[in-house]
Amino acid sequence: MAHFLVVDDELSARTTLALLLRKRGHRVVEADGVTTATKRLTEEVFDLVVTDLRMPDGDGLDVLRAAKTHAPATEVILLTAYAEWKSAKEAIRLGALDYFEKGQEPEELFHRIDIALAGRALRRENQNLRAQLRERYGLPGLIAQSPTMHTVLDLVERVAPTDATLLIQGESGTGKEVIAKAVHHASARAARPFVAVNCGAVPETLLESELFGYMRGAFTGAAVNKLGLFEEADGGTLFLDEIAEMPAALQVKLLRTLQSGEVRRLGATQPATIDVRVIAATHGDLAALIGQGTFREDLFYRLNVIQIVLPPLRDRREDIPALAEHFLARSAGKLGRSLRLSPEALERFLRYPWPGNVRELENAIERAAILARGDAVEPDDLPPHVTAGIQLGPSPALPRQISLADAERAHILQTLERFGRNHSGAAEALGIGRTTLWRKLKEYGIDR
Secondary structure: OOEEEEEOOOHHHHHHHHHHHHHOOOEEEEEOOHHHHHHHHHHOOOOEEEEEOEEOOEEHHHHHHHHHHHOOOOEEEEEEOHHHHHHHHHHHHHOOOEEEEOOOOHHHHHHHHHHHHHHHHHHHHHHHHHHHHHHHOOHHHOOOOOHHHHHHHHHHHHHOOOOOOEEEEOOOOOOHHHHHHHHHHOOOOOOOOEEEEEOOOOOHHHHHHHHHEEOOOOOOOOOOOEEOHHHHOOOOEEEEEOHHHOOHHHHHHHHHHHHHOEEOOEOOOOOEEOOOEEEEEEOOOHHHHHHHOOOOHHHHHHHOOEEEEOOOHHHOHHHHHHHHHHHHHHHHHHHOOOOEEOHHHHHHHHHOOOOOHHHHHHHHHHHHHHHOOOOEEOHHHOOHHHHHOOOOOOOOOOOOOOOHHHHHHHHHHHHHHHOOOOHHHHHHHHOOOHHHHHHHHHHOOOOO
16 A cells, blocks of 8 residues: 555546545545645655646646655656646656656556556665665664774774775674674675685684685595685675684785785686785784784784774673663564563673673573563573673673663664664664654654
8 A cells, every 4th residue: 555645736637546546545645736735745755646747836847846855755657748748758857757648548557656666665675675784784783882882983984995904803702793794884895795704613624725715636525616715705805703713824825815916726727816805803812923923923914904903892881781772672573572671681781791792692682582571671581690790889880871761762763863764664673663663752752
């Protein structure tokens, strides 16, 4: 069902079209001229406007301009007489979707309307998919209330459009791969592959063939040619996680690839040119490893063009309420439930030191969402080690000024801005219905 505005100064033509559209299940508002139509367009958002071109108080081009001013996504179809085709073409130039010559079969008009609505639905779906990508990978989707993370995201935003090699350092679970994906999806390489490999998780004997590929017959069992991850990531980004675990011999080959922009498969006689942005990450102290002789200093400087250091969650406690609400909304949505954090549960989260960082918080929230008996997550729903490992007594790092209501209000505002104040998209991302979102906007005094 779509929302239509039908504009025509001729009563019989207007009411006939409106009646036919209503029979097809659509909602229809009628306007008898440009003045009335312009007023309606300021009051409501329509999916499609069907307007006559010539009217006593103006023309369809005026309606078109008003529609595009107040709701650019609204489609407009003009009804014209044969002699008005030049004005109709001008309307197309100004943004009209189509024009329909009066006197043709009405079914042809409805066919064009169906095409227009299908195209609008497809564009909405694409916008939602892009919004989901931004939610998951893009900079607007990275939740940050703390000054340290705002500094990190400012740096990410500045380096993402470049091809600079990055080195991301931080404890396990701080979100190094999330940052790498955000950089990739905010860059000109976003349409090309993002390929990730954990250098510490692949056996040393296999890592070289994984990264660089091999030719048929290069070794026993090499029955076919195989692309390496560098070639798979051509045009995109290669994320080398736990780079400190890379064997010394491979460090030499990696350095050569970074310097030359070429890779040579095992068994190949000629190198292949590649265009790959490399982002490396580690939880280790590369400077200490250089001193121990287990990591090459020249490779460190080649990787460390831009360094991003992610703080542990215990040093950015201001982010915990918004992160917790974000993960809870996502987990509850998967379960088909509507859940909130009780103040007591949030207090436990704020006091726990989170040695596993954001990953541990996400897992704890998922468990709590599954076990919650009512509509709120209570301390009893939290993992035992979280409640057993809380910091007793007052903590100077504890952001006591952030209440649960403040955290929820901030998270709703952040989500609304991320979706351009589109209520449907924001409600879906928050895991709540539009009615619930409207109620919360009213409750928190947020301008809709």
